[in-house]
Amino acid sequence: MYRAGLGIFSRTLVLLAAAAGAPAADAQSGWSLINMPRGVTNVSRKIYGLHMMGLWVCVGIAVVVFGVMIWSLIFHRRSRGAVADVTMVHNTKVEIIWTAIPVLILVSMAVPAANLLVRINNNSHAQLSIRVTGFQWGWQYQYVGTPVSFVSKLGYRSDEARELDSGISPYAVPHYLLTVDHPLVVPTGEKIRLLVTSVDVIHSWWLPDFGVKKDAIPGFINEVSFTVDPDKPGTYRGQCTELCGRDHAYMPVVVRAVSPAEFAAWLKKQEALQKQGVDISAQQASTQTPLASPTG
Amino acid sequence: MASNVHAPDGQHYYVPNGSPWPIIAAVALFALMVGAVLYLDDVTGPWSLLIGPVLLLIMFGGWFHTVIGENQQGVYNTQVDRSFRMGMMWFIFSEVMFFAAFFGALFYARVFAVPWLGGAGIRALTNLILWPHYEAAWPTNGPGHIGGERFQSMSAYGIAAINTLVLLTSGLTVTIAHHALRAGKRTRLKIFLALTFLLGFTFVALQAHEYYDAYTRLNLRLTTGIYGSTFFMLTGFHGLHVTIGAIMLVVVWLRVLRGHFTPRQHFAFEAVTWYWHFVDVVWLFLFVFVYWL
Amino acid sequence: MAEPHAETTAHAEHEHMPHGWRRWVFATNHKDIGTMYLVASCVMFFIGGAAAMVIRAQLFQPGGKLVDPGVFNSLITLHGLIMIFGAIMPAWVGLANWMIPLQIGAPDMALPRLNNLSFWILPFAFSLLIATLFVPGSAPAGGWTMYPPLVLQFGDSFPMLIFAIHLMGISSILGAINVIVTIMNLRAPGMTLLRMPLFVWTWLITAFLLIAVMPVLAGAVTMLLTDHFFGTSFFNAAGGGDPVMFQHIFWFFGHPEVYIMILPAFGVISEIIPTFSRKPLFGYEAMVYATASIAFLSFIVWAHHMFTVGLPVSAQLFFMFSTMLIAVPTGVKVFNWAATMWKGSLTFEPPMLFAVAFLFLFSIGGFSGLMLALVPADYQYHGTYFVVAHFHYVLVSGAAFAIMGAVYYWLPKWSGRMYDMTLAKWHFWLSAIFVNVLFFPQHFLGLAGMPRRIPDYAVQFTDWNMVSSIGGFAFGLSQLLLPYVVWKCVRSGKRVEANKTWDGAHGLEWELPSPAPFHSWTVPPSEALIARGAEH
Numbered sequence A: 001m002y003r004a005g006l007g008i009f010s011r012t013l014v015l016l017a018a019a020a021g022a023p024a025a026d027a028q029s030g031w032s033l034i035n036m037p038r039g040v041t042n043v044s045r046k047i048y049g050l051h052m053m054g055l056w057v058c059v060g061i062a063v064v065v066f067g068v069m070i071w072s073l074i075f076h077r078r079s080r081g082a083v084a085d086v087t088m089v090h091n092t093k094v095e096i097i098w099t100a101i102p103v104l105i106l107v108s109m110a111v112p113a114a115n116l117l118v119r120i121n122n123n124s125h126a127q128l129s130i131r132v133t134g135f136q137w138g139w140q141y142q143y144v145g146t147p148v149s150f151v152s153k154l155g156y157r158s159d160e161a162r163e164l165d166s167g168i169s170p171y172a173v174p175h176y177l178l179t180v181d182h183p184l185v186v187p188t189g190e191k192i193r194l195l196v197t198s199v200d201v202i203h204s205w206w207l208p209d210f211g212v213k214k215d216a217i218p219g220f221i222n223e224v225s226f227t228v229d230p231d232k233p234g235t236y237r238g239q240c241t242e243l244c245g246r247d248h249a250y251m252p253v254v255v256r257a258v259s260p261a262e263f264a265a266w267l268k269k270q271e272a273l274q275k276q277g278v279d280i281s282a283q284q285a286s287t288q289t290p291l292a293s294p295t296g
Numbered sequence B: 001m002a003s004n005v006h007a008p009d010g011q012h013y014y015v016p017n018g019s020p021w022p023i024i025a026a027v028a029l030f031a032l033m034v035g036a037v038l039y040l041d042d043v044t045g046p047w048s049l050l051i052g053p054v055l056l057l058i059m060f061g062g063w064f065h066t067v068i069g070e071n072q073q074g075v076y077n078t079q080v081d082r083s084f085r086m087g088m089m090w091f092i093f094s095e096v097m098f099f100a101a102f103f104g105a106l107f108y109a110r111v112f113a114v115p116w117l118g119g120a121g122i123r124a125l126t127n128l129i130l131w132p133h134y135e136a137a138w139p140t141n142g143p144g145h146i147g148g149e150r151f152q153s154m155s156a157y158g159i160a161a162i163n164t165l166v167l168l169t170s171g172l173t174v175t176i177a178h179h180a181l182r183a184g185k186r187t188r189l190k191i192f193l194a195l196t197f198l199l200g201f202t203f204v205a206l207q208a209h210e211y212y213d214a215y216t217r218l219n220l221r222l223t224t225g226i227y228g229s230t231f232f233m234l235t236g237f238h239g240l241h242v243t244i245g246a247i248m249l250v251v252v253w254l255r256v257l258r259g260h261f262t263p264r265q266h267f268a269f270e271a272v273t274w275y276w277h278f279v280d281v282v283w284l285f286l287f288v289f290v291y292w293l
Numbered sequence C: 001m002a003e004p005h006a007e008t009t010a011h012a013e014h015e016h017m018p019h020g021w022r023r024w025v026f027a028t029n030h031k032d033i034g035t036m037y038l039v040a041s042c043v044m045f046f047i048g049g050a051a052a053m054v055i056r057a058q059l060f061q062p063g064g065k066l067v068d069p070g071v072f073n074s075l076i077t078l079h080g081l082i083m084i085f086g087a088i089m090p091a092w093v094g095l096a097n098w099m100i101p102l103q104i105g106a107p108d109m110a111l112p113r114l115n116n117l118s119f120w121i122l123p124f125a126f127s128l129l130i131a132t133l134f135v136p137g138s139a140p141a142g143g144w145t146m147y148p149p150l151v152l153q154f155g156d157s158f159p160m161l162i163f164a165i166h167l168m169g170i171s172s173i174l175g176a177i178n179v180i181v182t183i184m185n186l187r188a189p190g191m192t193l194l195r196m197p198l199f200v201w202t203w204l205i206t207a208f209l210l211i212a213v214m215p216v217l218a219g220a221v222t223m224l225l226t227d228h229f230f231g232t233s234f235f236n237a238a239g240g241g242d243p244v245m246f247q248h249i250f251w252f253f254g255h256p257e258v259y260i261m262i263l264p265a266f267g268v269i270s271e272i273i274p275t276f277s278r279k280p281l282f283g284y285e286a287m288v289y290a291t292a293s294i295a296f297l298s299f300i301v302w303a304h305h306m307f308t309v310g311l312p313v314s315a316q317l318f319f320m321f322s323t324m325l326i327a328v329p330t331g332v333k334v335f336n337w338a339a340t341m342w343k344g345s346l347t348f349e350p351p352m353l354f355a356v357a358f359l360f361l362f363s364i365g366g367f368s369g370l371m372l373a374l375v376p377a378d379y380q381y382h383g384t385y386f387v388v389a390h391f392h393y394v395l396v397s398g399a400a401f402a403i404m405g406a407v408y409y410w411l412p413k414w415s416g417r418m419y420d421m422t423l424a425k426w427h428f429w430l431s432a433i434f435v436n437v438l439f440f441p442q443h444f445l446g447l448a449g450m451p452r453r454i455p456d457y458a459v460q461f462t463d464w465n466m467v468s469s470i471g472g473f474a475f476g477l478s479q480l481l482l483p484y485v486v487w488k489c490v491r492s493g494k495r496v497e498a499n500k501t502w503d504g505a506h507g508l509e510w511e512l513p514s515p516a517p518f519h520s521w522t523v524p525p526s527e528a529l530i531a532r533g534a535e536h
């Protein structure tokens, strides 16, 4: 019991406040987390916009449709003396209207969605390519065209705390389950292309703030790209989103976005280390081609 | 056993009273599955695979015996007959969809997976990075040469062509038998029905030979990558269906010898005929997409 | 009209109703088989629900220490499979068994012995599935979707999973054949297709979907089996196959499957709403066509479950558009129900309460479905609790609520007794409130970044998970009322005298005495009766 049972009740009150619309507060507080992040790439913001459009269209339709139904529920009930109009069985005109209007609404949603979709899937002209290889359970990153390559696994403290009998409170671990030993480092403002694959089962590389989610399929390479806003360096966190076995919950995705200059320096240092034969990751994932047999 | 709400008069839709056969069938299916599990998990030897089929055979014998008995008593009116027919039609449709899954796998592999591995379309890097030097072609056992470096694919002009002829002929003979039955020409019926299942067994025998050849000479096995997988699974399930169909033809033939079926009422005969035509049509697809193209 | 009929059946019943265990084990009577299906479904609902309770307990707070992660994955897998194949689908087959012969004026199901087989396969299938928990090594833990290569990693339990699915498939196919044949062949003279009640219509189409897609699932899992044991390469790139191929085949089954679970619900709602609005269903024919369109579209939308696997853009576009299209016929249905209530004379007995809740909550689930269909947005939603929220809205407050509504609607007809209305209303209100407490916050969790199928999560997700878990426990406890109400009704409910339990009801089932006699329409109903029932 990390949290007093009583806390739940006090928190239920906070819930009401949050629902009433005070999501500003602190990002670590769960109550405010009720929506998709806007993120730090052009694409993620566009996706956010599409999501909000979809949401509001649905809310709008709901208001109308539910409104009509609620009206009937209130005013056309027998206890209010309502008498059924049994002749009302069919009306071609209304039926055509309520087929046509949804079609129009859907078209108006589909067009921007399709546009955005085509744009997102353009992976050409990337300035940097990184090969991302999922494995049970972690990610291996390899900077294409350089010798730099390392493995990224769940951070030590989270790993310790998550054990069944650890006795460590998750609240005592900063960014519980969302830290890794070696984050992926990328430059801001440059278009980065990921070549995503896997060596064992299917994983999925997700970084909400970038609007990027791509499945890692053994034997195939999927491409996906993003550009972090130049003014938004920082550490961004996500998780594997395809069930990949026992430790599916324990293979986070952490990306550190730094300025191009800083990145260049970092890369140079890694290259030097690599040349000296220093293993930059504690453990090296298999870099061979995928297993011949999935059962193996 | 066959008592009814009404006297079995053929006037009413026949609703049988309780019957033990369905639960025996359920147990038999369960035994089949458990037997397979025990064998696959190395708990028992392959003998455990036998219990289910034996129970199933007993069940089919008993269930059909009951149905045939009721039929001979005349409790089935035309409406019941129609239920049987529709039931059989939809059952065959479900079989069609089962084969569709495997054909789907074949098409997907040939149209998408293999070309992608060879770098087609959006998959240039898949080929370049993961499978360099792999060139997409069909037949293939994949970039990893699963099942051995070299294998030969099955020719459409050998046994497959002969088998096509065998099966088409059997479709013809069964139709002749059907016409004979309707015209009341029993001798002709017996001969052509016998011919049909003999052709069926010929098909199976030839296929067995083909498989033997594949394994010994062509180095083509179930494990030969996607080509071997699709080839053997599709033709294998088809062969299984031919075998079952031929056995059903034998049963119908035995019933004919016993004097069952009238020129007007012979649902079992027709059901088996449909099944046989279904097997025939599946073969044509197999011939075109597995052997030929 | 009903009198001469009642006489013959009473006579028949006296003579032919079997007794003891044989009545059930050897059953060929559609009502007995229907009852067994419903009871089995209820049992499976509780087993699947028990798994869900463990899931929610584990997720009550981060650092979840209740079960091992591997066990957790097995529990979600079994929860999904049991709820879908064990609770929802058998409930619909049970209702079909009970109601279709009554509603179309048939003496029984067309193939009564086959009917018995369809049912009795199920207990064996689920024994095999649940037994996976007790064999050495891990129970299957790859999710109900069974994606390779992950699912191929499981040991002794793996063939049990595959063969359990095969058995369920055989059961469903045989059951569906029976339904189709019954509807096509056993309608009373005068019961034309366009006079059939919508429950019968939706089931006809559902049965077609079942026969079309269950064999495909069987094929898919057979390929898993051979990949695992016999060295085939269907899902192995090195051999020229593709793991994603499984997903295509699976979802070609899987998407129609979700409509298999909801179409009969549409049918039930279309029976209940007119009854308690005391008004014929608005736009009967449009409802039929809408159902058919949904069924047709359901075959060409499957890849909307796979937007992140790396499909070519053209394919993503196609599947986005086709998926969005489904909102149109579904909308037609919702609008028709709303129009049926409009200017009605509404009362709110338990079946109607469930139907009204269905309208709202299913629509909410449909709206989130529509959002999921927007591909770029799905890149963010996919694999998160947003999806979990979506499908529980359509499945729990959709399909399951419709089943509960149907039970409360027809229970007096089945048992000849009335249930405790107050308790049933309690059941409704508790369910309706807590289902939202349970699943609405999951939208937030998903949007905020919580993946699905995880036994433990980052601390910022705690609050909404606690709310959801509390809602879950309360919802689960409330469900205990359902079997209790039914039990009490069957044991000691007040007898209902009238054939017609609800004054606004239409249809042939209400022309038979309550309880419905052991054998249904041994003498087909007259044209006049049929016409009266089909006043829509």
Ligand code: HEA
Binding pocket: A061, A065, A101, A102, A103, A105, A106, C145, C258, C259, C261, C262, C304, C305, C306, C323, C324, C326, C327, C328, C330, C331, C332, C334, C362, C363, C364, C365, C366, C367, C368, C369, C370, C372, C373, C374, C378, C381, C382, C383, C387, C390, C391, C394, C395, C398, C399
């Ligand atoms: C009963 C079951 C059921 C039903 C009916 C539906 C209905 C729909 N579903 Fe859902 N779905 C599931 C069960 C169901 N689904 C399940 C189980 C999964 C997850 C499987 C897994 O991964 O485990 C899933 C997942 C799922 C996904 C994949 C998400 C992902 O994994 O990334 C998508 C994406 O498109 C989707 C879309 C839809 C749509 C568009 C509908 C539409 O049919 C909804 C149509 C209804 C409405 C839109 C509301 C009413 C309409 C109106 C009031 C008219 C006006 C409306 C408009 C014009 C917008 N569903």
Ligand code: HEA
Binding pocket: C045, C046, C047, C048, C049, C050, C052, C053, C055, C056, C076, C077, C079, C080, C081, C083, C084, C087, C088, C142, C143, C144, C145, C388, C392, C395, C396, C400, C438, C452, C453, C454, C455, C472, C473, C474, C475, C476, C477, C479, C480
């Ligand atoms: C038709 C289907 C159906 C139904 C009815 C339900 C019902 C419920 N589901 Fe389920 N669910 C699925 C289909 C369904 N689900 C599917 C397909 C998945 C995906 C699986 C996968 O990812 O592979 C899923 C996944 C799923 C998850 C996500 C797991 C994960 O991704 O990690 C969760 C988590 O909250 C959940 C919860 C619940 C709950 C609380 C209920 C409740 O409605 C259950 C209520 C019923 C009961 C609780 C039983 C009755 C009461 C008792 C047994 C008495 C005891 C009560 C107490 C001790 C309180 N379900």
Ligand code: CUA
Binding pocket: A134, A137, A202, A203, A204, A240, A241, A242, A243, A244, A245, A247, A248, A249, A251
């Ligand atoms: Cu890797 Cu989940």
Ligand SMILES: [Cu+2]
Binding pocket: C254, C255, C258, C301, C302, C304, C305
């Ligand atoms: Cu779907």
